[in-house]
Amino acid sequence: MQRRQTCHVLIGLGNPDRGDDGVGPRVVESLQGQLPQCVHIEKLAGEMTVLFNWLERADAVILVDACRSGALAGSIRRFDVVAAPLPSDAFAISTHGVGINETLELLRVLGNLPPICIVYAIEATCFDAGAALSEPVAAAVPVVATAVQSEFECLQANMERFDA
Amino acid sequence: MNKVSIMSRKTIKVDYLARVEGEGAFKIVVRDGVVRSAELNIFEPPRFFEALLRGRSCEEAPDINARICGICPVAYQMSTVHAIENAIGISVGQALRELRRLIYCGEWIESHALHVYMLHAPDFLGFDGVVDMARKHGEQVRRGLALKKAGNQLIALIGGREIHPINVRVGGFYRTPQRRELLQLRDTLKQALEHALNTVRWVASFEFPDRERDYTLVALRHPGEYPFNEGRIVSNKGLDIPVSHYEKHFAESHVERSTALHSRLRGGQSYLVGPLARYSLNFDRLSPLAQQAARDAGLGPTCSNPYRSIVVRAVEVVYACDEALRIIDSYVEPDPAAVPVQTRASRGYAATEAPRGLLYHSYQLDEDGTISKASIVPPTSQNQASIEEDLVSFVGCYLDLDDIALQHRCEQTVRNYDPCISCATHFLRLDIDRA
Numbered sequence: 001m002q003r004r005q006t007c008h009v010l011i012g013l014g015n016p017d018r019g020d021d022g023v024g025p026r027v028v029e030s031l032q033g034q035l036p037q038c039v040h041i042e043k044l045a046g047e048m049t050v051l052f053n054w055l056e057r058a059d060a061v062i063l064v065d066a067c068r069s070g071a072l073a074g075s076i077r078r079f080d081v082v083a084a085p086l087p088s089d090a091f092a093i094s095t096h097g098v099g100i101n102e103t104l105e106l107l108r109v110l111g112n113l114p115p116i117c118i119v120y121a122i123e124a125t126c127f128d129a130g131a132a133l134s135e136p137v138a139a140a141v142p143v144v145a146t147a148v149q150s151e152f153e154c155l156q157a158n159m160e161r162f163d164a
Numbered sequence: 165m166n167k168v169s170i171m172s173r174k175t176i177k178v179d180y181l182a183r184v185e186g187e188g189a190f191k192i193v194v195r196d197g198v199v200r201s202a203e204l205n206i207f208e209p210p211r212f213f214e215a216l217l218r219g220r221s222c223e224e225a226p227d228i229n230a231r232i233c234g235i236c237p238v239a240y241q242m243s244t245v246h247a248i249e250n251a252i253g254i255s256v257g258q259a260l261r262e263l264r265r266l267i268y269c270g271e272w273i274e275s276h277a278l279h280v281y282m283l284h285a286p287d288f289l290g291f292d293g294v295v296d297m298a299r300k301h302g303e304q305v306r307r308g309l310a311l312k313k314a315g316n317q318l319i320a321l322i323g324g325r326e327i328h329p330i331n332v333r334v335g336g337f338y339r340t341p342q343r344r345e346l347l348q349l350r351d352t353l354k355q356a357l358e359h360a361l362n363t364v365r366w367v368a369s370f371e372f373p374d375r376e377r378d379y380t381l382v383a384l385r386h387p388g389e390y391p392f393n394e395g396r397i398v399s400n401k402g403l404d405i406p407v408s409h410y411e412k413h414f415a416e417s418h419v420e421r422s423t424a425l426h427s428r429l430r431g432g433q434s435y436l437v438g439p440l441a442r443y444s445l446n447f448d449r450l451s452p453l454a455q456q457a458a459r460d461a462g463l464g465p466t467c468s469n470p471y472r473s474i475v476v477r478a479v480e481v482v483y484a485c486d487e488a489l490r491i492i493d494s495y496v497e498p499d500p501a502a503v504p505v506q507t508r509a510s511r512g513y514a515a516t517e518a519p520r521g522l523l524y525h526s527y528q529l530d531e532d533g534t535i536s537k538a539s540i541v542p543p544t545s546q547n548q549a550s551i552e553e554d555l556v557s558f559v560g561c562y563l564d565l566d567d568i569a570l571q572h573r574c575e576q577t578v579r580n581y582d583p584c585i586s587c588a589t590h591f592l593r594l595d596i597d598r599a
Contacts, residue, residue, distance in 0.1 A: 045327045105295040
């Protein structure tokens with residue numbers, strides 16, 4: 001029987017035209033060409049059905065997004081969403097859609113959450129239209145990128161061991 | 165989290181997060197068990213864009229204005245291109261006209277599906293939100309997701325992508341889809357139509373507060389079709405004007421207590437735009453299938469109960485799916501993809517029917533097509549006065565509720581209008597003065 005191709009996905013969420021909201025896409029951009037070939041890379045605005053479509057067919061997903069929880073700007077947190085939901089007070093939801101929290105929990109309730117689902121959240125400070133990343137958030141980009149790269153390389157190694 | 169201080173003045177504050185573009189603030193004053201006043205404030209992103217557009221080329225405007233809203237970018241693009249084309253005196257041919265209706269169908273499907281399933285249905289079924297609702301109504305939520313996906317696919321195919329489409333331009337499109345590309349979506353849209361009909365049956369089974377008011381309903385009306393991009397502006401109180409006369413009959417005023425501009429008829433009356441208005445003023449223009457779905461759902465040819473707007477939205481999704489299939493079945497690829505654009509010093513006007521209601525644009529152009537002045541009046545700001553009046557009228561029936569339950573009722577009432585804030589589960593900063 002032909003083994004289904006494993007689907008690993010890296011998604012950077014956010015609006016690059018809104019200050020620190022662009023940190024997710026920025027991390028993804030910095031990792032272009034740096035990840036194992038099996039990893040699909042996407043920059044998404046966060047629209048729920050597009051996100052849903054990627055997540056429900058993935059075996060492993062890492063999402064990178066800005067958050068606001070009151071922590072120090074540029075702080076980085078890693079969440080294992082399979083183990084527990086994201087903290088509801090840390091992730092902004094757009095005024096006009098369903099946010100990342102609800103999308104992930106919907107997937108969980110409907111039985112479609114990927115077996116591996118990690119969120120890297122970077123504490124944001126500024127969402128002004130047209131603004132660049134703030135200094136502390138920009139400094140977090142290479143740190144998160146390195147961590148994400150390491151995670152995917154580890155997943156790749158595990159996959160190769162399984163296939164061997 | 166909500167915090168309640170038990171004093172003569174009760175304040176309920178909802179903590180919301182910085183990326184939330186809107187700020188909803190609502191203050192009620194109650195005396196002797198009667199609501200004396202209500203003030204509602206909703207942030208309006210289009211105001212920022214009016215300033216941003218000054219000095220930009222009119223041909224940049226569709227791409228700029230697509231970013232006003234992530235759920236109804238097509239509406240902003242359609243009002244933009246029609247107003248600019250009105251200014252420079254060009255009209256696109258029938259094939260391009262049909263394609264514009266088709267992309268608008270996609271937006272109505274995805275926007276209404278999002279609102280019905282993710283935002284409003286939980287209110288009627290007693291759930292805190294869609295996740296809560298999905299635990300018991302998983303099949304229905306999947307249906308809503310499938311509908312939204314179908315709408316998004318249609319927008320992506322014609323507009324280039326689901327969010328902030330990039331293929332719309334003054335004069336038409338940068339690229340028009342081939343017939344075979346549209347036909348590939350046919351099965352998805354046929355399935356979407358079935359989902360839409362089931363949606364009407366589902367929401368029609370909800371319990372609705374028996375609340376009606378004598379609204380002034382305002383919408384486009386077209387001689388031959390349910391309106392999307394064209395028509396005269398009409399009301400149920402006798403108004404019947406060309407779009408170019410909008411500013412003679414409707415006025416915006418800055419309300420001192422808020423950052424918002426409120427829109428009223430020049431006589432001072434509030435009015436209502438959106439699905440209830442569109443439906444009540446254009447029932448005879450719906451397709452036979454959509455009309456029958458409405459009748460089966462217990463709707464008459466008009467509807468003045470804002471809580472039943474969820475049923476009307478579901479009927480409009482049926483219409484949009486039906487209309488999309490009609491257009492696809494008769495599609496002739498436009499050639500060229502856009503008509504030539506020759507700018508001139510001029511002023512243009514347009515109104516199109518966004519999912520939430522009438523969206524008015526007006527542009528003043530210089531000789532070279534530079535925008536010197538822009539006016540964008542979104543449906544949410546046109547509805548603010550009406551929303552306030554609903555809250556004053558209806559909230560009085562719920563004053564015996566505690567503040568948290570009362571806040572929920574207020575949010576449900578505001579969500580009848582699907583305004584640009586309602587997606588947050590708890591979006592209102594509610595200040596109740598019960599002294």
